[in-house]
Amino acid sequence: MVKSKQFDKHVALDEAMHVFWEKGYHATSIQDLVDRLGVNRQSLYDTYGDKDRLFLAALTRYQELQHGPIYKALARQAPAAEVLRGFFDQMVENLSSGTCKGCFMANTVTGLASQDDSVFEIGATNHRQLEAAFSGLLLRAQQNGELPPDRPLLPIARFLVNTMNGLGVTAKATRDKKVLKDIADVALSALGF
Amino acid sequence: MVKSKQFDKHVALDEAMHVFWEKGYHATSIQDLVDRLGVNRQSLYDTYGDKDRLFLAALTRYQELQHGPIYKALARQAPAAEVLRGFFDQMVENLSSGTCKGCFMANTVTGLASQDDSVFEIGATNHRQLEAAFSGLLLRAQQNGELPPDRPLLPIARFLVNTMNGLGVTAKATRDKKVLKDIADVALSALGF
DNA sequence: AAACATCTTGACTGATCGTTCCAGACATGG
DNA sequence: CCATGTCTGGAACGATCAGTCAAGATGTTT
Numbered sequence: 001m002v003k004s005k006q007f008d009k010h011v012a013l014d015e016a017m018h019v020f021w022e023k024g025y026h027a028t029s030i031q032d033l034v035d036r037l038g039v040n041r042q043s044l045y046d047t048y049g050d051k052d053r054l055f056l057a058a059l060t061r062y063q064e065l066q067h068g069p070i071y072k073a074l075a076r077q078a079p080a081a082e083v084l085r086g087f088f089d090q091m092v093e094n095l096s097s098g099t100c101k102g103c104f105m106a107n108t109v110t111g112l113a114s115q116d117d118s119v120f121e122i123g124a125t126n127h128r129q130l131e132a133a134f135s136g137l138l139l140r141a142q143q144n145g146e147l148p149p150d151r152p153l154l155p156i157a158r159f160l161v162n163t164m165n166g167l168g169v170t171a172k173a174t175r176d177k178k179v180l181k182d183i184a185d186v187a188l189s190a191l192g193f
Numbered sequence: 194m195v196k197s198k199q200f201d202k203h204v205a206l207d208e209a210m211h212v213f214w215e216k217g218y219h220a221t222s223i224q225d226l227v228d229r230l231g232v233n234r235q236s237l238y239d240t241y242g243d244k245d246r247l248f249l250a251a252l253t254r255y256q257e258l259q260h261g262p263i264y265k266a267l268a269r270q271a272p273a274a275e276v277l278r279g280f281f282d283q284m285v286e287n288l289s290s291g292t293c294k295g296c297f298m299a300n301t302v303t304g305l306a307s308q309d310d311s312v313f314e315i316g317a318t319n320h321r322q323l324e325a326a327f328s329g330l331l332l333r334a335q336q337n338g339e340l341p342p343d344r345p346l347l348p349i350a351r352f353l354v355n356t357m358n359g360l361g362v363t364a365k366a367t368r369d370k371k372v373l374k375d376i377a378d379v380a381l382s383a384l385g386f
Numbered sequence: 387a388a389a390c391a392t393c394t395t396g397a398c399t400g401a402t403c404g405t406t407c408c409a410g411a412c413a414t415g416g
Numbered sequence: 417c418c419a420t421g422t423c424t425g426g427a428a429c430g431a432t433c434a435g436t437c438a439a440g441a442t443g444t445t446t
Contacts, residue, residue: 007393024304026219030434040394042436051434100307106362107303111217113365114293123366155375158363159383162376165366166359169299170351172306173316173358182348183355190352190383200423223404233424235406244404 009047012037014065016048017058021104024111025055056118062104063126074133080141081193084160088184091164095171095180103168110169130161147192156191163187202240205230207258209241210251214297217304218248249311255297256319267326273334274386277353281377284357288364288373296361303362323354340385349384356380 015037020028030051034041048054073090076083095102109123134157141147167180174180208230213221223244227234241247266283269276288295302316327350334340360373367373 023308024219026217027308029432031432042395043393045435046393102303102307109365110295110300110303110362114295115216115220120366127363127366155379158372158375159379162359162363162380163355164359165362166355166357169303169358169362170320170355172302173313173320179351182351186348186352187355187383190380190385192383222402224402235425236423238405239422 007039012039017061020058021101071133074137080146084188084193092180096177100171102172106168131157134160200232205232210254213251214294264326267330273339277381277386285373289370295365299361324350327353
């Protein structure tokens with residue numbers, strides 16, 4: 001081996017993710033990425049391929065980065081009400097802090113899913129994973145007697161994913177954190193949590 | 194007056210709205226609009242100004258087109274449960290039919306609200322209008338004894354708007370109408386409707 | 387020090403972008 | 417028929433786009 005890479009490709013991918021997250025696919029130019037990543041134009045192409053591949057890598061990276069903490073938060077051994085409250089509090093906090101970039105996945109799916117099959121697939125997979133994570137939590141709650149034993153769980157899980165999706169949109173149409181808190185509170189209270 | 198316009202500027206604006214709706218602002222070129230509207234390039238500029246102004250006009254038009262039917266549907270003199278069920282059924286139907294364009298407002302807000310103040314304002318106004326429409330319905334329900342008299346209504350209205358927003362995203366990440374129906378059903382059932 | 391593979395630099399391609407200009411076609415009012 | 421103003425088609429503008437190419441700089445290995 002001679003002359004190793006002068007930049008960390010994982011760090012640079014994380015930065016690319018943030019650029020795409022802020023501006024979206026079409027509004028982000030290669031030059032934007034060169035400037036923000038501090039990585040040479042040619043090195044970008046050498047390392048990640050073309051713009052499409054880099055974008056999909058960034059979106060996949062986002063999905064991976066989110067999945068861990070989400071899964072972990074929802075797998076906590078605690079009453080479901082407490083787990084869900086903590087989870088949505090955290091999400092509201094994230095969406096309200098700093099310049100609101102919203103949810104990269106929601107931003108991307110709304111803009112590109114109907115025109116790009118790869119994006120649709122990533123979005124669909126993400127949806128299924130979230131569904132599964134919530135379903136797991138709900139099943140434990142049901143086994144602990146926190147939910148009626150005959151209550152179908154999948155629709156509730158879907159509803160919770162949808163509430164997350166909604167928050168990503170709502171956060172972009174208001175700067176009032178109280179709005180987001182109200183939403184999370186009503187969603188959970190109505191379910192009995 | 195000599196030689197009146199050869200195209201109806203309102204009809205053309207509606208068509209422009211659909212193009213922007215499908216592809217989004219950045220992915221829509223002036224040439225796309227010229228092709229789809231059948232309106233001459235120069236006439237486009239003469240009639241609507243530049244791309245930004247045309248886009249904002251299209252988004253505003255969408256908001257106007259939506260507002261009437263939504264307000265009307267929510268103002269129906271019928272039990273709130275029935276009104277809300279009908280309303281969300283209709284929305285699920287719209288989101289599932291044909292190539293899913295989702296909600297133009299949600300698509301736009303997620304993509305552009307943090308970078309364009311005009312878009313943010315339109316999105317914020319839309320949010321407030323929906324909040325108000327739901328609040329009106331809930332107030333009538335409360336007066337009719339369908340809701341406890343001490344129950345705060347604004348958070349519920351916000352929750353319902355958020356559920357709408359979420360459906361716009363979720364519809365883009367799945368092709369299974371059942372998912373959307375589950376969500377609407379849980380949202381309303383949990384509220385007691 | 388020489389050989390080697392990678393990184394960096396900057397110029398370059400062809401395509402497309404939004405926008406403007408212009409000249410001719412056209413329809414109406416006198 | 418002629419004048420008036422609008423619509424139309426196409427060419428052209430400068431800017432920017434994604435992506436490529438070749439040459440030189442750099443650091444590691446032998």
